[in-house]
Amino acid sequence: xxxxxxxxxxxxxxxxxxxxxxxxxxxxxxxxxxxxxxxxxxxxxxxxxxxxxxxxxxxxxxxxxxxxxxxxxxxxxxxxxxxxxxxxxxxxxxxxxxxxxxxxxxxxxxxxxxxxxxxxxxxxxxxxxxxxxxxxxxxxxxxxxxxxxxxxxxxxxxxxxxxxxxxxxxxxxxxxxxxxxxxxxxxxxxxxxxxxxxxxxxxxxxxxxxxxxxxxxxxxxxxxxxxxxxxxxxxxxxxxxxxxxxxxxxxxxxxxxx
Amino acid sequence: xxxxxxxxxxxxxxxxxxxxxxxxxxxxxxxxxxxxxxxxxxxxxxxxxxxxxxxxxxxxxxxxxxxxxxxxxxxxxxxxxxxxxxxxxxxxxxxxxxxxxxxxxxxxxxxxxxxxxxxxxxxxxxxxxxxxxxxxxxxxxxxxxxxxxxxxxxxxxxxxxxxxxxxxxxxxxxxxxxxxxxxxxxxxxxxxxxxxxxxxxxxxxxxxxxxxxxxxxxxxxxxxxxxxxxxxxxxxxxxxxxxxxxxxxxxxxxxxxx
DNA sequence: CTGTCGTATTCCGCGTCGCGAAACAAGCAT
DNA sequence: ATGCTTGTTTCGCGACGCGGAATACGACAG
Numbered sequence: 198x199x200x201x202x203x204x205x206x207x208x209x210x211x212x213x214x215x216x217x218x219x220x221x222x223x224x225x226x227x228x229x230x231x232x233x234x235x236x237x238x239x240x241x242x243x244x245x246x247x248x249x250x251x252x253x254x255x256x257x258x259x260x261x262x263x264x265x266x267x268x269x270x271x272x273x274x275x276x277x278x279x280x281x282x283x284x285x286x287x288x289x290x291x292x293x294x295x296x297x298x299x300x301x302x303x304x305x306x307x308x309x310x311x312x313x314x315x316x317x318x319x320x321x322x323x324x325x326x327x328x329x330x331x332x333x334x335x336x337x338x339x340x341x342x343x344x345x346x347x348x349x350x351x352x353x354x355x356x357x358x359x360x361x362x363x364x365x366x367x368x369x370x371x372x373x374x375x376x377x378x379x380x381x382x383x384x385x386x387x388x389x390x391x392x393x394x395x396x397x398x399x400x401x402x403x404x405x406x407x408x409x410x411x412x413x414x415x416x417x418x419x420x421x422x423x424x425x426x427x428x429x430x431x432x433x434x435x436x437x438x439x440x441x442x443x444x445x446x447x448x449x450x451x452x453x454x455x
Numbered sequence: 456x457x458x459x460x461x462x463x464x465x466x467x468x469x470x471x472x473x474x475x476x477x478x479x480x481x482x483x484x485x486x487x488x489x490x491x492x493x494x495x496x497x498x499x500x501x502x503x504x505x506x507x508x509x510x511x512x513x514x515x516x517x518x519x520x521x522x523x524x525x526x527x528x529x530x531x532x533x534x535x536x537x538x539x540x541x542x543x544x545x546x547x548x549x550x551x552x553x554x555x556x557x558x559x560x561x562x563x564x565x566x567x568x569x570x571x572x573x574x575x576x577x578x579x580x581x582x583x584x585x586x587x588x589x590x591x592x593x594x595x596x597x598x599x600x601x602x603x604x605x606x607x608x609x610x611x612x613x614x615x616x617x618x619x620x621x622x623x624x625x626x627x628x629x630x631x632x633x634x635x636x637x638x639x640x641x642x643x644x645x646x647x648x649x650x651x652x653x654x655x656x657x658x659x660x661x662x663x664x665x666x667x668x669x670x671x672x673x674x675x676x677x678x679x680x681x682x683x684x685x686x687x688x689x690x691x692x693x694x695x696x697x698x699x700x701x702x703x704x705x706x707x708x709x710x711x712x713x
Numbered sequence: 714c715t716g717t718c719g720t721a722t723t724c725c726g727c728g729t730c731g732c733g734a735a736a737c738a739a740g741c742a743t
Numbered sequence: 744a745t746g747c748t749t750g751t752t753t754c755g756c757g758a759c760g761c762g763g764a765a766t767a768c769g770a771c772a773g
Binding site for chain 1: 463464465467468469471472473476479480481482483484485502503504506507508510511513522525528529530532533534535536537539540565567572573574589590
């Protein structure tokens with residue numbers, strides 16, 4: 198194992214990972230003895246690592262046969278990661294096309310524990326342009342991305358998020374719950390969300406949700422621009438284009454094509 | 456953390472996994488400080504875990520921004536696991552149908568470091584039947600599963616595996632390399648492999664490869680039965696059925712339908 | 714250029730806790 | 744029964760992981 202190099206290697210961790218890799222690489226359940234032999238570590242040690250990995254649900258222990266195999270925590274993480282990978286790949290060309298068509302900043306974001314985080318972005322070439330950095334977070338209720346996802350979340354989850362205290366980012370941020378719910382209903386009807394100066398003074402934003410096969414929003418696309426530049430008619434065509442793009446991505450995730 | 460219960464939890468491992476989970480759950484790169492704060496562990500400790508996780512390539516460290524994100528080792532494991540999951544799901548109904556049609560033992564196997572390992576199996580109801588256990592391994596060159604996969608492997612890899620010293624399992628095991636290569640050429644032509652008493656005396660086996668979108672074999676299906684019971688004509692129809700089943704699974708993995 | 718953050722690293726001495734041989738238990742063959 | 748094989752538990756030694764504090768680096772402001 199190439200576990201040296203940096204002097205800051207924590208042996209237990211390093212060795213436990215070797216065990217994890219070994220179990221994951223075989224497709225089937227493996228017994229303790231075999232693992233210990235293959236990884237060249239004392240049975241006792243491997244035993245402890247396995248217990249720990251099982252407790253963390255990275256591995257699964259089948260009591261019947263005393264075999265170890267990959268656990269659901271590991272699978273869940275993997276799935277989350279690959280779906281993100283996939284999302285980026287599918288979204289990037291659509292975003293490029295949107296940027297080309299409108300020359301405004303296009304964002305791709307997901308929701309993580311009640312916040313919007315930007316996972317990709319293409320900037321407009323205007324000197325005056327909206328800027329967010331990948332990895333940044335914004336509140337759900339003050340962004341078009343957030344509203345677009347909120348609107349298509351299952352009733353209960355949406356309600357829970359709206360019920361939290363809503364912080365005002367600007368003078369125009371809507372912090373009144375009934376008002377927000379009304380906007381969400383409208384978003385559901387139109388298929389896209391709008392936000393004007395609610396997150397950043399002078400900026401506005403249009404967002405459309407990307408849904409998976411079950412109808413759950415897993416991300417959203419948005420176009421953001423200075424309020425002045427987005428005339429009513431441009432905004433309308435942009436909204437349509439965003440919805441089209443978002444829908445094309447959605448179908449690749451199993452959403453109904455209609 | 457539900458890391459108690461069993462008294463055999465290794466703290467460094469347990470805590471490092473928490474760090475891993477945390478990084479993987481956010482879709483984007485995370486800086487050390489944020490991780491440390493979120494996981495409620497001292498910066499120094501988290502730092503060491505990160506170093507270790509990066510060394511094992513479970514995480515990736517972007518030197519530019521000093522951000523940590525999931526690494527390719529993790530991705531590779533995840534991919535391997537999910538494709539196996541998928542394989543089982545797709546193969547099971549096909550296997551059930553084959554078992555029903557011929558009432559012989561049907562095996563599903565993959566190749567792992569130069570051996571065939573059985574990852575699923577459905578038994579015939581005959582008293583005299585072939586039996587392997589899930590997780591068992593057999594040589595590549597003495598099984599129809601192995602030959603089926605070998606034949607469709609890229610030239611170089613196939614050659615490397617054939618070049619190894621071939622151990623004889625029975626009197627009829629082919630250990631002569633030219634002979635084996637000739638059989639593989641035939642397998643490529645027919646689309647399936649045959650083995651008669653080469654792995655187990657009195658047993659014979661027909662195997663067909665499951666290919667992915669790139670044409671690489673990722674598994675194989677086989678039917679195994681006592682040599683006596685498989686007449687020439689039954690063998691022929693079984694081979695055709697196996698190939699059909701294998702092909703149906705292959706297309707689900709992106710292989711050309713033709 | 715100089716100070717002041719806010720990061721990521723490095724140092725280092727303390728004492729925890731992970732280690733692994735060996736003893737134990739539980740199956741499953743012969 | 745008796746030998747195997749497996750997983751589990753015990754226990755005392757001392758390596759090594761720990762984390763506070765000190766340092767280095769870099770970004771930004773004045």
